[in-house]
Amino acid sequence: MADPELYPADIHHEHASLAVTERPLARAALMALAFGFLAIFLLLPLVVVFEQAFSRGIGAFFEAINEHDTLAAIRLTLLVAVISVPLNLVFGVAAAWAIAKFEFKGKAFLITLIDLPFSVSPVISGLVYVLLFGTASLLGPWLKLHGIVILFAVPGIVLATVFVTFPFVARELIPLMQEQGTGDEEAALSLGANGWQTFWHVTLPNIKWGLLYGVLLCNARAMGEFGAVSVVSGHIRGLTNTMPLHVEILYNEYNAVGAFAVASVLAGLALVTLVLKTLLELRYGAEIAATRGH
Amino acid sequence: MTTAPAKAGWRFRQPSVIPGFGLTLGFSLAYLTLIILIPLSGLVWRSASLGWSDFFAIATDRRTVKALEISFGTAFIAAAINVVFGTIVAWVLVRYRFPGRRVIDAMVDLPFALPTAVAGIALTTLYSPKGWMGALLAPLGIKVAYTPLGIVIALVFIGLPFVVRTVQPIIEEIDKEVEEAAATLGANRFQTIFLVLFPGLAPAVVTGFALAFARGVGEYGSVIFIAGNLPYVSEIAPLLIVIRLEEYDYAAATAIATIMLALSFLMLLVINLIQSRTRKRYG
Numbered sequence A: 001m002a003d004p005e006l007y008p009a010d011i012h013h014e015h016a017s018l019a020v021t022e023r024p025l026a027r028a029a030l031m032a033l034a035f036g037f038l039a040i041f042l043l044l045p046l047v048v049v050f051e052q053a054f055s056r057g058i059g060a061f062f063e064a065i066n067e068h069d070t071l072a073a074i075r076l077t078l079l080v081a082v083i084s085v086p087l088n089l090v091f092g093v094a095a096a097w098a099i100a101k102f103e104f105k106g107k108a109f110l111i112t113l114i115d116l117p118f119s120v121s122p123v124i125s126g127l128v129y130v131l132l133f134g135t136a137s138l139l140g141p142w143l144k145l146h147g148i149v150i151l152f153a154v155p156g157i158v159l160a161t162v163f164v165t166f167p168f169v170a171r172e173l174i175p176l177m178q179e180q181g182t183g184d185e186e187a188a189l190s191l192g193a194n195g196w197q198t199f200w201h202v203t204l205p206n207i208k209w210g211l212l213y214g215v216l217l218c219n220a221r222a223m224g225e226f227g228a229v230s231v232v233s234g235h236i237r238g239l240t241n242t243m244p245l246h247v248e249i250l251y252n253e254y255n256a257v258g259a260f261a262v263a264s265v266l267a268g269l270a271l272v273t274l275v276l277k278t279l280l281e282l283r284y285g286a287e288i289a290a291t292r293g294h
Numbered sequence B: 001m002t003t004a005p006a007k008a009g010w011r012f013r014q015p016s017v018i019p020g021f022g023l024t025l026g027f028s029l030a031y032l033t034l035i036i037l038i039p040l041s042g043l044v045w046r047s048a049s050l051g052w053s054d055f056f057a058i059a060t061d062r063r064t065v066k067a068l069e070i071s072f073g074t075a076f077i078a079a080a081i082n083v084v085f086g087t088i089v090a091w092v093l094v095r096y097r098f099p100g101r102r103v104i105d106a107m108v109d110l111p112f113a114l115p116t117a118v119a120g121i122a123l124t125t126l127y128s129p130k131g132w133m134g135a136l137l138a139p140l141g142i143k144v145a146y147t148p149l150g151i152v153i154a155l156v157f158i159g160l161p162f163v164v165r166t167v168q169p170i171i172e173e174i175d176k177e178v179e180e181a182a183a184t185l186g187a188n189r190f191q192t193i194f195l196v197l198f199p200g201l202a203p204a205v206v207t208g209f210a211l212a213f214a215r216g217v218g219e220y221g222s223v224i225f226i227a228g229n230l231p232y233v234s235e236i237a238p239l240l241i242v243i244r245l246e247e248y249d250y251a252a253a254t255a256i257a258t259i260m261l262a263l264s265f266l267m268l269l270v271i272n273l274i275q276s277r278t279r280k281r282y283g
Helices: A009-013 A016-020 A024-053 A057-065 A068-101 A107-119 A122-133 A139-145 A154-165 A167-180 A183-190 A195-224 A227-233 A243-252 A256-283 B021-048 B052-059 B062-095 B101-107 B116-127 B132-140 B148-173 B176-184 B189-218 B221-227 B237-246 B250-282
Strands: none
Touching: A016 B176, A024 A256, A024 B062, A024 B101, A024 B116, A024 B132, A024 B148, A057 A068, A057 A256, A068 A107, A068 A154, A068 A167, A068 A195, A068 A243, A068 A256, A068 B021, A107 A154, A107 A167, A107 B021, A107 B250, A122 A139, A122 A154, A122 A227, A122 B021, A122 B189, A122 B237, A122 B250, A154 A195, A154 A227, A154 B021, A167 A195, A183 A195, A195 A256, A195 B116, A227 A243, A227 B237, A243 A256, A243 B116, A243 B221, A256 B101, A256 B116, B021 B250, B052 B062, B052 B250, B062 B101, B062 B148, B062 B189, B062 B237, B062 B250, B116 B132, B116 B148, B116 B221, B148 B189, B148 B221, B176 B189, B189 B250, B221 B237, B237 B250
């Protein structure tokens, strides 16, 4: 085993731990590759957003934000998130309760169906509602007769957002609640608590950080969704434009400062989301352990 | 609610003392049906009612075929790039200790959190001929913005966290003893990594690739700004759906969407098969 040709001398003389790590040169090269890649693909786009937003100074930035249509877009984005996130929150808790606390036939198939929106293009998520409620659809004439407006209005935007963010809370909670089992709930029930008391005082405290984690991701996507919302919104300025859609309109009008000003608000929101997410992972890692990774 | 001792035979659910099964499952199924299943089956139904010859005509239309080729081709290349660099990033994040590691780790999720339209205009500005990256690449004769290369760049951005977040936990789980054993048996570091560790990482890498690829195929917001959207050259399938919709050509939009859905599911199926095979081979 001491053939100097096959086993170069430096291996024998190096520190014993060398065998299970890379040599310093390889290590430096890998780190340079990783950092270079992340700097070009993640950091630069983020920096550019803020650089462009403030390129004409802070006054121009606030002027761009404090514009009627921009404020309307911010309000609409908040409204859509305030409606769609709680809907998916209730669904996520209900689905996770049924799936994690009970054994029944077809459970795996149900989980697959819940994940379905993740494998559908956002554009198609919007398209399905256009086909369902559009003038050429079965429901279209009936809706028109009764004066119900869904497409190119807030209800359509909410529906498309709900579709796209559908799995977020459920898929955080399902593995978490499966891991926690049913022991705590059985104990509470045997001590005389009813179903609601068990949920509020036993289950909810167990899942609260995982739930918050799911809501955080759900909200980020709800406020940032572009493709699905773009198809159903109709792009009416000041009425059906969410923030991401408003970014597009401003950008296409060569209003770079305006587009990037609104974009920087969304980027700030993304950064806040990342910070909160990281804090949750660091602080309550064990309580949301089953949720790491996507 | 105690149940009689289980009789042999089919039973929808196992007995349990926990309440709320009917309520939660009923609500979940109703919500799922209303929001997801009815709209999606509406798409398939509309597509089926097109008639075979109409469907075939749209599916073989040169612009449709080109758009699908561009979407699937660029998504494939981007996912392949992400497999290489995503795995390196995951390795560096798990194995090496350096200041700012947590910040960089958190940053990897930026593409999940950043709205796609924001990523789209940022990348376009970066890679336009006057942008920071574009100006660097222009003397080399490389044009990124408004070419298919731009689509690849956008999809690399979008897909990166899928690969890193699937591979990272598997690297964390690697038992150091395996590497020590390999090293003791005379393997050099290169051999240990490629012959001993990589086979174990393969299923995660394939999953990461599949997730990044699937996301890339359907991606819209980050791509349309940088792509230039030239028919037959840099027009992606989701954009063609939108264009057909704006022309009130619901038949074409529906058909293209159905083809995309079918191809995506087929692809996921194939990848699931590959995955279960690699799992069997390497345990």
